[in-house]
Amino acid sequence: MPDPPQPVALLEVVGLSGSLLRHAPRLRAFAERAGQRELQPVFPAVTCSVQSTMLTGRPVGGPEGHGVVGNGWFDRRLAEIHFWKQSNRLVRGPSAWEEKTGHGPRGAVSCANLFWWFNMATTAGVAVTPRPQYRADGRKVPDVWTKPPGLRDELQRELGRFPLFRFWGPGSDITSTRWIAEATKRVVDRHDPTLTLAYLPHLDYVLQREGPGGTSVPAEVAAVDAVAGDLLDHLEERGRRVLVVSGYGVRAVDTPLYPNRILRDAGLLAVxxxxxxxxxxxxxxxAFAVCDHQVAHVYHQPGLELPAFPRTSPHPIDAEHAGDTVLEADEGCWFSYDFWPEGRDDLAPDYARTVAIHAKPGYDPRELFLGLSKPTLAWKILKRKLGFAQPLDVIPLDATLVxxxxxxxxAGEQGPVLLGAGDGPRLALERVRGLLLH
Structure with a gap:
């Protein structure tokens, strides 16, 4: 019989970099004790691609790639743009917990996945992921999907309803990260998984709002450090070997780019x-562009001559869902999905001013900002509660806010890091999976 496996926990503290560790005393102490290494990120360095790379050990594209080209893409067969899909069947290649190790009922490790993406239709034994209810009257009710099903009521009875509106949107703050950390403790204590995955997102949102040099960044790093440090202690006390990872670093930007406006001006994008x-x-x-942070997937007819896209460079990805042309934004720039003419915000679609992650044809970080006064917001919410059809059109359209x-x-001081795997040279992101299994 093989020796029992060493239980491992992988905590993703999103956006953490070597340069920010000076504001995180507990994680810094952990790094001094257990080691710190730089990671070589993948392109695109966005949530879904990065997490899929770490869990499969595969690159994004190519014949052996996992195929997750971003947080969103254009499905050529359905002729639809999809963002933030949740089925694990979209990821090609076995994830770390599916590796045959000689442990578990089918020779695989047991896994509990707390909020890492592609967490539905999963082979993991335990899963918790955001899944709001979309009611017929237009309301969006916070909720989660879990495996096993009873875990949903158990966690929300003990911790309160999952704070969805503090997880994403203009109200996002440390509250949702605390909820995830507390849920992780309960899952570990009651289900005893071999591999625990926990996603702590708070810092990502702060850095997109303010940039890494923002005045509140030190305090916000300290806040997530307290949550992560407390969870780390809990896990180590229960015999877990803990690794802390950040799949990417966040860098300052000041210039939004609008590839869809360029395509429209060239007569290629129709409205x-x-x-x-x-x-x-x-x-x-x-032709049209699906914009996702600093990558834009341009889907176009074969042989079509595209216009120039200033302050970008091509970065091909050989994968089914990738654009026919893939653009990488220059340093200091990011891609906004806007397709209506500059100065004509009155023509923007009705979803543009709302938190609508599944409706928009691109990722929109402006959803982290509130575009009206809090009294006006309170009045809109009150009218909704009274039964009036009141859209929550509260998001500003000024892309320079980001x-x-x-x-x-x-990579480097503002790039991703791995804590807890000893010191050493820079490590490719694909090798995180091998470390977990080791």
Missing amino acids: REEGGREVIDLHNSR KGCHGRAV
Whole structure:
């Protein structure tokens, strides 16, 4: 019989970099005790691609790639843009917990996945992931999906309903990260998984709002450090070998780029009018861009000559869902999905001013900002509670508000780090999976 496996926990403290560790005393002490290494990120350095790389040990593209080209893409067969899909079947290649090790009922390790992405239709034994209810009256009710199903009620009875509106949107703060950490403790204590994955997102949102040099960044790093440090202690007390990872660093940006406006001006992107506003007409467009932080997937007809895209460079990805042309934004720039003419925000679609991660044809970090006064917001919420059809059109359209972004494969002091695996040279992100199994 093989020796029993060493239980491992992998905590993703999103956006943490070597340069920010000076504000994180507990994680810094852990790094001094257990080691710190730089990671070589992948392109695109965005959530879904990065997590899939770490868990499969595969690159993004190529015949052996996992195929997750970003947080969103255009499905050519359905002719639809999809963002933030959750099925684990979208990831090619076995994840770390599916590796045959001689442990568990089928020779695989047991896994509990707390909020890492692609966490539905999963072979992991325990899963917790955000899954709001979309009611017929237009309300979005915070909730989670869990495996096993009873865990959903158990966690929300003990911790309160998952704070979805503090997880993403203009109200996002440390509250959701604390909820995830507390849920992780309970899952470990009651289910005793061999591999525990926990996603602590708070710092990512702060850095996108303010940039790494923002005035509140030191205090916010200290806040997530307290949550992560407390969880780390809990896990180590229960015999876990803990690794702390950040899949990418966030760098300062000051220039939004608008590839869809360039394509429209070139006569390649078509729009249709709906209720006095514009939406992209994908079926009549010869080219359009799916924007995702600092990567833009441009889907276009074969042989089409594209216009120039200033302050970008091509970065091909050989994968089914990748754009026909893939663009990487220059340093200091990021891609905004806007397709309506500059200065004509009155033509922006109705979803543009709302938190609508599944409706927008691109990732929109402006959803982290509030574009009206808090009394006006309170009045809108009250009218919704009273039964009026009141859209929460509270998001500003000024793309220059965004001060931090990621997506470029940047390493070094502002790049991703791995804590707890000893000291050594820079490590490729693909090798995190092997470390887990080792």
